[in-house]
Amino acid sequence: MVFSSFVFLFAFLPLVLLLYYICPAKLRNLVLLLASLLFYAWGEPVYVLIMLFSTVFDYTNGRLIAHFKKKGAAGKAKLFLVIDVCGNLGILGFFKYTDFLIGTVNSLTGAGLSLLYIALPIGISFYTFQTMSYTIDVYRGVVPAQKNILNFATYVVLFPQLIAGPIVQYKTIADELSGRRGSLTDFGEGAFRFSVGLAKKVILANQIGSLWTAISQSSQISTASAWLGAAAYTFQIYFDFSGYSDMAIGLGRMFGFHFLENFHFPYMSKSITEFWRRWHISLGSWFREYVYIPLGGNRKGAKRQIFNLLAVWMLTGLWHGASWNFVLWGLYYGILLILEKLVFGSRGRRAHPVFGHIYTMFLVVLGWMLFAQTDFGEMAAYLKTMFGVGAPLIDGNFWYYLSCNAVLFAVLVLCSIDLRPLFARIPFGKGLRESAAADLAKSVVMIVLLVVSFAFLAGDSYNPFLYFRF
Amino acid sequence: MKKTKLIPALAFLLVIGFLSVGGWLAEDREFSENENRYLAEKPKFSIDNFMSGKFQEKLESYLNDQMLLRDQWITIKTAVQKACRDTDIGGAYVGKNGYDFEKILPEDVDERLFARNTQAVKDFFESCSGDMDPTRLSFLLVPTSGLVLKEELPDHAILFDQEGCISQVKEAVDDCNFIDVRDILKAHTNREIYYRTDHHWTTDGAFLAYEEWCRATGHEFLGEDAYEKTVVTDSFRGSLYSKILDYDSAYDRIWTLDRKGSAAVFRVTADGTELSGFYQPQKLQEKDKYAYFFGGNYGEVQICQESSGGGKGNLLLIKDSFANAFVPLIAEEYDNIYMIDLRYYKGDLAEYRKEHSITDVLVLYNISNFISDKNLYQLSNP
Structure with a gap:
């Protein structure tokens, strides 16, 4: 099930909210757990079993690690950590990367092994990372092991962040799992956040996404159209993904959970380093905490740091999808970050901010073109067009695409900028901002966003069938 | 606090x-x-x-x-898109002066299907010319409004190469009387040739094609003044409106052109059921008012001119819905007209020709139907 579906919006969510809030506090985790299992089963019922297996597996390992640590048997604790990490990576590897591996072996050796066509369990990349954060942190002594399996299961399958993140680390919500105080304020803030996310996904991302689809599938594109398409994809992926994160954070809050932010206006960055501090923050911090720093980070000399960066970024790329273009995309960022950290150094930071913005966005847009196209032949052809090889500079189609989307682009740019400092300068005074009038205004904005989102959602399924019963 | x-x-x-x-x-x-x-x-x-x-x-x-309130939601979406100056809505183009257009991209043209359909018509004419005069085999390809009313399209709107497609067919199907109506339609864009909110041509559009048809087939053209124009509705919102659902959309008129002082009497039979005539006024109460012409599409429609003294010949018309507005204009020129819609008719056409003593053949399709139709292949082995 996805948040931007009618089943979720008009059946699942209202029912779960109703059940959750009429149940006494003791039963609420159970309601969430069962609802989350249904949510997950919606797409691929059988895969609920993997999820339940993961839950029991990680719960048991967590308890064992804590048990052996307490007894002072560090070796045994470590053993169960290794078992746990291998188990999780094994599941992820089997379901996500087996066919990729076979395909690669085939193309290298011509072995002609047949693919297994394993359907990817939804959200597996997210929940395996989440549960690993738990056992690793238990091992490190950052959090105590969760004794209540119900609470632990609720964490693993919690539907708001289940299928597209953010990667909520266990320690972030450990306390809220066993006792949280939901309030109407939280609920309202969450609902607002959810509506913003829905609008970002359904109105902005989907609309500009159709431009990218049109351009990338067009039989004749000019250099100008290719750049317009790249810009369209750049906005699509941001508003799609951050919209989904907003919805997750909002939903979490409606049930009393406080997740960490996942995006912080990444397209305002003045360097690639800054971009990755603002983009998919939960993934960046996961890799930093559980891979980069354990590998030694930047504390073991420049050579080792370069190796660490390349390794981490290759893995980051691979995490995004089982295809070589994602590895290329990861390495691309690895190299850019190495250059920024070790070559440009402080000189880069002293450059003019306008230069920083242009330089960053140019590379980010280019990066997305590596990300968007899994076929290297198509990717190369598209990049050639972008750089004017064998394509006209500009054509009529470009002007048409632009005229249909100019207003949308302007809205996208505005929504990519953090305007809050600007609002803060308006001399309303704090009183007004906290007043009922402000709440009312917020509610009106929310209702408008919801109504327009529903209109666009309804539009997606509206198919006049003109040649039927002609 | x-x-x-x-x-x-x-x-x-x-x-x-x-x-x-x-x-x-x-x-x-x-x-x-x-x-x-x-x-x-x-x-x-x-x-x-x-x-x-x-x-x-x-x-x-x-x-x-x-x-x-499903349709109202779509109306909101369209209103938002229009406010953002988007002209590509719901799979159609919102043009100027209330004109909407079909959106068919170059990528949408299935070259193989197009070639197969062209070959099918060529094959059909070839098999007919065994026992028929090739000058009595005609082919009329109707352009869509996107070609004729270029001025009304959104600037730079992307469409498939219609001009090229029609020329290609014209060149390939050379052993027939190809009635090219492009120029005459383009020369009269000051008239309402196409509906604003529907993909069909109007009775005026069909009439211009009729003028060209007369010239190409040697029939006498009486001129517009010989016809009586009757507007039958002014509240038609057609297929393109349905795609866009614009609350602000124009309304179209539907009218008929009937020969003044004509005493001709016709018997119209659609798939075995007798109709009251060419026009079906009850359809004006429904959504798809273009069905005013014959009440829609059937596998086979027979039009018998009962008042004819004979000797005018029998026409076999292989057609899509564009013919429905056209046929009333040529009805008096034949003793019998047999309209066949290949989407619904699956019989043997060679047999059919013999059975009904066919003297003339006309294939009439709109170009966008022609490139995408999946039933035309039946013409290849009649």
Whole structure:
């Protein structure tokens, strides 16, 4: 099930909210757990079993690690950590990367092994990372092991962040799992956040996404159209993904959970380093905490740091999808970050901010073109067009695409900028901002966003069938 | 001390609650006129259906189709897109002066299907020319409004190369009387040749083609003054309106052109049932008012001119819906006209020709139907 579906919006969510809030506090985790299992089963019922297996597996390992640590048997604790990490990576590897591996072996050796066509369990990349954060942190002594399996299961399958993140680390919500105080304020803030996310996904991302689809599938594109398409994809992926994160954070809050932010206006960055501090923050911090720093980070000399960066970024790329273009995309960022950290150094930071913005966005847009196209032949052809090889500079189609989307682009740019400092300068005074009038205004904005989102959602399924019963 | 914020929570619950409860309570609609299709029904739950994912899929389309005030939601979407100066809406182009256009991209042209259809017509004419005079085999390809009314299209709107497609067919199917109506239509763009909100041509468009047809087939053209124009409705919103659902959309008129002082009497039979005539006024009460012409499409329509003294010949017309507005104009020129729509008619055409002593053949298609039609191949082996 996805948040931007009618089943979720008009059946699942209202029912779960109703059940959750009429149940006494003791039963609420159970309601969430069962609802989350249904949510997950919606797409691929059988895969609920993997999820339940993961839950029991990680719960048991967590308890064992804590048990052996307490007894002072560090070796045994470590053993169960290794078992746990291998188990999780094994599941992820089997379901996500087996066919990729076979395909690669085939193309290298011509072995002609047949693919297994394993359907990817939804959200597996997210929940395996989440549960690993738990056992690793238990091992490190950052959090105590969760004794209540119900609470632990609720964490693993919690539907708001289940299928597209953010990667909520266990320690972030450990306390809220066993006792949280939901309030109407939280609920309202969450609902607002959810509506913003829905609008970002359904109105902005989907609309500009159709431009990218049109351009990338067009039989004749000019250099100008290719750049317009790249810009369209750049906005699509941001508003799609951050919209989904907003919805997750909002939903979490409606049930009393406080997740960490996942995006912080990444397209305002003045360097690639800054971009990755603002983009998919939960993934960046996961890799930093559980891979980069354990590998030694930047504390073991420049050579080792370069190796660490390349390794981490290759893995980051691979995490995004089982295809070589994602590895290329990861390495691309690895190299850019190495250059920024070790070559440009402080000189880069002293450059003019306008230069920083242009330089960053140019590379980010280019990066997305590596990300968007899994076929290297198509990717190369598209990049050639972008750089004017064998394509006209500009054509009529470009002007048409632009005229249909100019207003949308302007809205996208505005929504990519953090305007809050600007609002803060308006001399309303704090009183007004906290007043009922402000709440009312917020509610009106929310209702408008919801109504327009529903209109666009309804539009997606509206198919006049003109040649039927002609 | 922070106050509890009640209003946003309440607002959210109200909107979601109203739409979900309202959606479940409201009576289900069976058929959507605008979409011209039956809407999804409530799915039945079973473990099998759930495990296979069918139930989930059907529930989603049920909730979509039965959403409260569904068409009004689309209208909101269109209004937002128009406010953003988008002209590519719902799979159609919103042009100037109230004109909407079919959106057919270069990529949408299936070259193989197009070649196969062209070959099918060529084959058909070849098989006919065994026992018929090739000058009595005619082919009329109607351009779409996007070609004729270029000025009304949004600037730079992307369309397939219609001019090229028609020329290609004209060149390939050379052993017939190719009636090229492009120039005459383009020369009269000051008239209403196409509906604003429907993809069909108007009676005036058909009339211009009729003038060209007369010239090409050697029939006498009497001129416009010999015809009586009768407007039958001014509240037609056609197929393009249905795609866009613009609250601000224009209304089209439908009219007829009848020869003044004509005493001709016709008997019209559609798939074996006798019709009251060419025009079906009861269809003006429905959504698709273009069905005023013959009441829509049938596998076979026979038009017998009962008042004819004979000797005018029998026409076999292989056609799509564009012919419906055209046929009344040529009806007096034949003893019998047999309209065949290959989407519904599956019989043997060689046999049919013999049985009805066919003397003339006309193939009439709109170019966008012609490139995408999947039934024309039947002409290859009649």
